[in-house]
Amino acid sequence: MNLILLALEDIENHRLARITDPRRLRHLREVHRATPGDRLTLGVLGGGIGQGELLALDDREATFRLDGLDQPPPPALPVHLVLALPRPRMLARSLEHATALGVKAITLLHTRRVEKSYWQSPELAAEKIHQHLVLGLEQARDTLLPTVTLEKGFRPFMEERLPGLLERRRALLAHPGMAQACPRGIDDPTLLLVGPEGGFIPWEVEKLLEAGCEGIHLGPRILRVETAVTALLARLF
Numbered sequence: 455m456n457l458i459l460l461a462l463e464d465i466e467n468h469r470l471a472r473i474t475d476p477r478r479l480r481h482l483r484e485v486h487r488a489t490p491g492d493r494l495t496l497g498v499l500g501g502g503i504g505q506g507e508l509l510a511l512d513d514r515e516a517t518f519r520l521d522g523l524d525q526p527p528p529p530a531l532p533v534h535l536v537l538a539l540p541r542p543r544m545l546a547r548s549l550e551h552a553t554a555l556g557v558k559a560i561t562l563l564h565t566r567r568v569e570k571s572y573w574q575s576p577e578l579a580a581e582k583i584h585q586h587l588v589l590g591l592e593q594a595r596d597t598l599l600p601t602v603t604l605e606k607g608f609r610p611f612m613e614e615r616l617p618g619l620l621e622r623r624r625a626l627l628a629h630p631g632m633a634q635a636c637p638r639g640i641d642d643p644t645l646l647l648v649g650p651e652g653g654f655i656p657w658e659v660e661k662l663l664e665a666g667c668e669g670i671h672l673g674p675r676i677l678r679v680e681t682a683v684t685a686l687l688a689r690l691f
Contacts (some may be wrong), residue, residue: 563611
């Protein structure tokens with residue numbers, strides 16, 4: 455937790471903040487080993503970043519004096535990530551990693567090789583997704599939550615959603631065996647599509663290429679989804 459992320463309800467009179475949830479209190483005690491008088495980096499969810507002085511800390515509450523949370527969060531990546539829904543444990547890591555790297559728009563997509571049972575996972579509950587996004591923000595000292603959209607049908611996505619996403623974006627389909635290597639250091643608005651374990655099936659690849667996506671690869675190694683997402687984002691931007 456490189457940033458103490460505050461919700462608006464944590465703040466009193468624009469000068470004091472009180473934290474009462476066990477996770478953040480435990481982190482302050484056990485990881486930061488914080489004591490009154492310490493100055494830590496804080497940010498307001500959806501707002502600015504600054505410093506705060508820890509006034510008091512016990513098992514029930516931490517109190518901070520705020521010193522102007524007026525610094526902007528780090529810049530976002532110019533990318534909308536379309537990710538075939540991974541298995542639940544991998545989904546949690548993928549959301550955290552993508553958020554930490556600066557992705558602000560994520561679509562979770564059903565494809566042929568996505569197990570239908572994954573859509574019933576508790577990890578897709580709104581509060582669980584929010585928790586993983588917050589962990590990514592805290593890691594990266596960011597305050598702006600990504601939006602996460604669920605697309606449970608591949609054909610409806612292709613027909614109803616993809617055309618709008620392709621407008622004014624360069625669309626990159628990451629899939630083993632594509633002819634083009636992943637480009638480096640681009641700054642174009644980008645739509646990045648990443649398949650599930652086992653990849654997209656040939657018909658899905660064909661339809662995405664026909665729609666205007668460029669096929670790219672990361673080399674001969676087959677990577678886990680969360681590793682591939684991290685490698686792609688780091689190389690592209």
